[in-house]
Amino acid sequence: MHNSQDFAPEPRIFLATQQDTELATEYDSCIHAFRSSNADRDVAWVETPDKANCIILFEEWSTKFWNYPQTLLADPFFIKYWQSIVTINCDDLGRGFLPGCYTSLIPANFDRTLHCASAYPYTYNHLVQQTQSFQSPESKWLFSFRGNRGVHVIRSRLFELFASFPDALMVDVGTRFHTHTCEQKATYIADVLASKFVLCPRGWGPATYRMFEVMELGRCPVIISDDWIPIEGIDWAKCALFVRERNIAAIPNLLRDRESEAKLLGKNARAIWLEHFSDRQKFRHMFDCAMKINRNLQKSIVDYRTRWNSWGFYRSNGWLLYQRVGARAARLTVRV
Numbered sequence: 001m002h003n004s005q006d007f008a009p010e011p012r013i014f015l016a017t018q019q020d021t022e023l024a025t026e027y028d029s030c031i032h033a034f035r036s037s038n039a040d041r042d043v044a045w046v047e048t049p050d051k052a053n054c055i056i057l058f059e060e061w062s063t064k065f066w067n068y069p070q071t072l073l074a075d076p077f078f079i080k081y082w083q084s085i086v087t088i089n090c091d092d093l094g095r096g097f098l099p100g101c102y103t104s105l106i107p108a109n110f111d112r113t114l115h116c117a118s119a120y121p122y123t124y125n126h127l128v129q130q131t132q133s134f135q136s137p138e139s140k141w142l143f144s145f146r147g148n149r150g151v152h153v154i155r156s157r158l159f160e161l162f163a164s165f166p167d168a169l170m171v172d173v174g175t176r177f178h179t180h181t182c183e184q185k186a187t188y189i190a191d192v193l194a195s196k197f198v199l200c201p202r203g204w205g206p207a208t209y210r211m212f213e214v215m216e217l218g219r220c221p222v223i224i225s226d227d228w229i230p231i232e233g234i235d236w237a238k239c240a241l242f243v244r245e246r247n248i249a250a251i252p253n254l255l256r257d258r259e260s261e262a263k264l265l266g267k268n269a270r271a272i273w274l275e276h277f278s279d280r281q282k283f284r285h286m287f288d289c290a291m292k293i294n295r296n297l298q299k300s301i302v303d304y305r306t307r308w309n310s311w312g313f314y315r316s317n318g319w320l321l322y323q324r325v326g327a328r329a330a331r332l333t334v335r336v
Contacts, residue, residue: 011043011291014052016085021077025058030121034058034088037283049077054294055084057098058121063204064095066319069308072097082305083297086290090120092205095317099293099304101286104205106227108316113296114304116289117229119282124209125185128216131193139262142167142255143222144191145199147210148174154201154224154245161249168252169195192217196262197241197255199224215239215273220265222255224248231285234276239269 015031016024025031034056035045046052072078078085087100094102096109101118110117123129145162149155149172162168169191173184180188192198192214200211202225214221222241230236241258243251258265275281297304307313314320318327 011041011054011294012046012052013043014046014049014055016049016055016057016077020049021057021075023057023060023072023075023078025060027058027122030088031058033279034121034283034286037280038287041287049081049084052081053084053298054086054290055081056290057085057087057100059087059089059091059098059100061090063091063093064097066314066317068095068097069305084294086293086297088118088121088286088290090122092203092207094205097308099297101289101293104207105229106206106316107229109313110229113300114293116293117231118286118289119212119231119277120207120209121282121286123279125180125188125213127182127185127189128213131189131217139196140194141169141191141196142259143197143199143251144169144171144195145201146171146173146188146191147201147203148172150174151203152201154248155203158199158201158224158248162251165252189217192219195219196259196266197222199251201225202228202245211240212273212277215269215277218266218270220262220269222251231276233285234272239265239272241265 015035017028017031018024018026049055072082085098085100087098089098089100089105090103092104094105094109096102096105096111096115099114101116102110103118103120105115105117109115145155145158146169147155149159159170159172163170171191173180197220198210198214200208200214200221200223202208206225206227206229208225211221211223220240222243224243224245226245236242241254243254276285315323318324
């Protein structure tokens with residue numbers, strides 16, 4: 001005979017918007033997509049947070065620094081419902097303040113009871129979805145990269161190594177984040193389709209839109225990001241290559257050795273994108289993660305907010321004085 005406590009209560013989900021809290025994103029489209037993609041789930045979608053035992057918060061995009069707890073603790077919605085909130089967060093520098101799904105949470109801040117790695121809820125380059133053909137007669141480049149070299153030292157190093165490499169296309173766009181024109185977006189797609197492999201180095205954070213766009217276009221991403229946490233449930237060896245940041249000089253040799261596999265890896269990447277990262281599938285993955293985290297929160301006797309002010313949390317985010325000084329010195333070495 002089971003005790004009634006053995007059974008989890010029926011999920012009663014409330015989707016927070018900016019009408020409820022300034023913490024929520026202004027992009028209602030992803031909130032609607034989340035609900036429509038999971039409309040068949042055996043849950044109750046409630047219209048008020050008081051009736052919910054799980055509140056999904058698509059968090060406003062912004063870089064969260066050491067003073068973010070002040071913002072949270074000044075927000076009436078968070079103060080009242082913090083124990084039920086599960087976030088969907090796509091900050092480039094995810095910190096892990098709230099339990100939930102993160103695109104760019106670094107390993108030092110990742111707690112498997114509180115966090116899941118996920119894809120981006122937004123699509124940046126909408127022209128990728130409109131591309132009709134993922135085939136090219138013959139790939140022109142062994143590998144390519146089109147992006148801003150100035151956002152991280154690893155990108156600057158890639159240009160130093162491969163700007164003149166004969167079988168590679170390396171283009172520094174020098175464009176600020178999210179300011180690309182339609183022509184630039186179309187050129188980016190053409191470059192990807194003309195490449196056997198596409199370099200996907202980290203930027204401001206460990207994750208990059210590029211990886212998912214490249215997979216959608218049927219090319220093999222070369223992931224260069226030591227801090228990126230692979231999303232669970234994916235056989236990444238079938239669809240991507242990984243290069244440690246310290247080993248980037250070996251990229252040409254690695255890709256030549258794997259060149260005969262490029263088409264298969266690209267085909268697998270497209271198939272895996274369709275199965276796991278297309279709009280409906282990525283929101284269903286977020287739902288599954290959110291439910292798991294919500295169950296963990298209901299069972300936990302620990303207040304996750306206590307980690308915000310801990311020495312370890314400050315250290316993992318690079319907020320201690322010696323870390324800030326070192327980071328500033330490192331940024332000065334990046335050639336814009």
